[in-house]
Amino acid sequence: MSIHAAPEIRIPEEVPFKVEGPQPLVRKIPSGEPYPVAALGPLQAVVEAVQGQTQAPVAIPAASALSVASLAVQGFRDVETLGGERPLSLYALTIAQSGERKSSCDAPLMAALRSYEKEEHDTRRDEITSWEAKHALWKGDRDRVLADAKKTDKRAGAEINLANLGPEPAAPPSTDRTVTEPTYEGLTRKFAEGVPSLGIFSDEGGQFLGGFAMSSDNRQKTLAALNDVWQGNAIRRTRAGDGSLTLFGRRLAVHLMVQPGVARTFMADPMSADTGFLPRFLICEPPSTIGTRFQANARQNNQALADFGARLGTILRTALPMDEKTRELTPVPLPLSSVARALLSAYSDALEAGQAPGGEYANITGYASKSAEQAARIAGVMTVWEDLHATEVQPQTMADAITLAQFYLSEAQRLSDAANVSEKVGIAETLRKWLLEAWPHPEVLPSDVVQRAPIRALRESPATRAAIAILEDHGWLVSLPKGSVVRGISRKEAYRIVRA
Secondary structure, X not given: OOOOOOOOOOOOOOOOOOOXXXXXXXXXXXXXXXXXXXXXXXXXXXXXXXXXXXXXXXXXXXXXXXXXXXXXXXXXXXXXXXXXXXXXXXXEEEEOOXXXXXXXXXXXXXXXXXXXXXXXXXXXXXXXXXXXXXHHHHHHHHHHHHHHHHHHOOHHHHHHHHHHHOOOXXXXXXXXXXXXXXXXXXXXXXXXXXXXXEEEEEOOOHHHHOOHHHOOOOHHHHHHHHHHHHHOOOEEXXXXXXXXXXXXXXXXXXXXEEOHHHHHHHHHOHHHHHOOOHHHEEEEOOOOOXXXXXXXXXXXXXXXXXXXXXXXXXHHOOOOOEOOOOOOEOOEEEOEXXXXXXXXXXXXXXXXXXXXXXOOOOOOHHHHHHHHHHHHHHHHHHHHHHOOOOOOEOHHHHHHHHHHHHHHHHHHHHHHHHOOOOHHHHHHHHHHHHHHHOOOOOEEOHHHHHHHOOOHHHOOHHHHHHHHHHHHHOOOEEEOOOOOEEOOEEOOOOEEEOOO
């Protein structure tokens, strides 16, 4: 029998212990695509002009130009889509932090509109004076007829005399084209008494999103009303004591500029998404240009601004197609050329395929399902801006509009995750970036944050402690023993910053 040597037993080498590094608070939101400014067609020159003089992100003046153009033309035409004719109304939500020159971008594009509104107000002031005189005479005659009837008890004669007076003189309609913070009731009143084509425009859109119209008691009816008017449906209002009111043929354009925190809160609200309100918006959050806007790089193109203002003024002074009695708009249909319709159909099919489970747009089906219609609306706006009497949407315009719609869809996809970050985590993430990128010391005290934090939300002790706790839980801060010497002084509470 052979004797075999005992098999060699190999002890595996000990794997050295590796401390897990700090964990991210939020999944990194990828950078957005460059804005396709070349696809803006007749609006490209003025957008580049505003961007050149402000040096703001080009997406800001682009959204302003599209929105102003939509307001100008939405009352004249309805564009053909794959689902029927739709308004040329655009809703835009531009997200940018304070100091991003939102107002500076909006002002030159709105200048001709503001001048027109002032002219109309001056004209209406004279009309109001005339109406007041006519109304006073009518009321005086009516009071005399009623007084005579009471004295003589001749009711039948009084009724004849009242009929002879004619209807009560109506006050001149409001000439306002824009509102900033309307309630549902206020917007309905504007539509009933004034121009049937309006815009909600605000470079401080947080005042509207956080105002009375969007309070918990009013949000649902406000969102429903704005959804209806975007779709071109009638506006219906019923109130006890006031009776019911139904308004047909009204149009609304919207452009809200908001800061990121406001936008995150609004986008994370289930009601905003569940009602289909948010997917009706062209949403964008461009990268900041703060810190790069040097005067040596500024560019002026006054001719482009003058041309845009002149075109806007011309459209605003063109009579809207409407019933003078009911003020109902009667827009003329704008068809698509056969090639433009084929392009839109192909885009729609690609969107539909992308919404399948596991598809590119599976998590944003609300936005994806409306993107083809958004493309048709944008194409219609650019077509009618150039020619109020255009016969159809041309293929190149549709191709450009699809490029723009794709960009806004990619932004909605990119930002949908950011909207789900809680407010506290968002504040902690801001603190983390500041500590790593701007804070000069290896340790930090709570008082350092309260006194020097980059945002107002961190300048109160409870918010600071909550943010520090989140960073400590995720490994970005390590609590130092009580009495540790930091910057030459024994500290009761201090933290070491972990730089991954």
